Amino acid sequence: xxxxxxxxxxxxxxxxxxxxxxxxxxxxxxxxxxxxxxxxxxxxxxxxxxxxxxxxxxxxxxxxxxxxxxxxxxxxxxxxxxxxxxxxxxxxxxxxxxxxxxxxxxxxxxxxxxxxxxxxxxxxxxxxxxxxxxxxxxxxxxxxxxxxxxxxxxxxxxxxxxxxxxxxxxxxxxxxxxxx
Numbered sequence: 001x002x003x004x005x006x007x008x009x010x011x012x013x014x015x016x017x018x019x020x021x022x023x024x025x026x027x028x029x030x031x032x033x034x035x036x037x038x039x040x041x042x043x044x045x046x047x048x049x050x051x052x053x054x055x056x057x058x059x060x061x062x063x064x065x066x067x068x069x070x071x072x073x074x075x076x077x078x079x080x081x082x083x084x085x086x087x088x089x090x091x092x093x094x095x096x097x098x099x100x101x102x103x104x105x106x107x108x109x110x111x112x113x114x115x116x117x118x119x120x121x122x123x124x125x126x127x128x129x130x131x132x133x134x135x136x137x138x139x140x141x142x143x144x145x146x147x148x149x150x151x152x153x154x155x156x157x158x159x160x161x162x163x164x165x166x167x168x169x170x171x172x173x174x175x176x177x178x179x180x
Contacts, residue, residue: 010045010075011131017047017073017081018128019092022121024099024110030118032110033165035063035070038138044076045133045152049099051109052117055165060117061136061149064167071103116163124159127151134159 006012024032033055035048050070054063063070073082081087081095082102090098100107124134133152151157 006131008131009078011133013075013079013081014045014047014133015128016090016092016095018125018133020081020095020099021049022125023093023096024107025118025121027096027100028112029100029107029110030114031112032107033061033117033162034121034134035061035066036134036136038135038140039074039076040139042138042140044074045135046072046074048072049103049106051106052114052165053109054167056167056169057164058169059136060120060162060164061134064165064170069106069109071099071106114163120160120162124149124162127157127159132157 006015018034021032021034031052032049033052035050035055037046037048038044039046048063048066048070050063050068054065054069056062056064071082077083079088081090082099084098084102087095087098128134131152135150135152138150145155147161148155148157149159149161151159
C-alpha cells in the first residue's frame with residue numbers, strides 16, 4: 001500500500017494511525033471517530049480517537065470534551081503510538097489489536113455500525129494515502145469553509161465535513177459571581 005512507503009516518517013506514522021482506525025472500523029468499531037489537529041506550535045499533527053457520543057452534532061471531527069473517553073496520539077510521540085513503547089515496529093493491524101486491549105472502555109463505546117462515517121473515512125483515507133492529512137483544529141485557523149474539513153494542504157480541501165456526532169455543543173454559563 002502506498003501509505004506504508006511514504007518517504008516522510010511524519011506522514012507515514014500519521015497514516016499508520018489513520019489506517020489503525022480503519023482496521024478498527026472493519027472490526028465493527030465504526031462508532032469511533034478521529035479528532036485530527038495541529039499543535040499550537042504548528043509542528044505536530046495530533047489525532048485523538050473518541051466514540052461518536054463525544055463528537056459534536058455541529059462538527060463531525062470536534063469533541064464535546066477533549067479528555068473524556070479519548071485516546072491521544074501526537075506526531076511528537078513519533079512511533080511510540082499513544083505512548084506505547086512496545087509499538088515502534090507495529091503495523092496498523094497490530095496497533096488496532098493493542099488499541100482494543102489497552103483502551104477497552106473507549107472501544108466498547110465505539111462498537112457498532114456507522115456507515116455514513118465509515119464511507120467518509122474511506123474518502124479521507126484516499127487523501128491521506130497521498131500525504132494529505134485531515135485537520136479539524138489549529139490555533140491559527142480562522143473560520144474555514146463549513147463545507148470542507150481542512151487538511152494539511154489548506155481550507156478548500158475538497159474533503160467534505162464528516163457527519164456530525166451525538167454530543168450537543170455546550171453553552172458557557174454566565175458567572176453569577178460577577179452579577180452579585
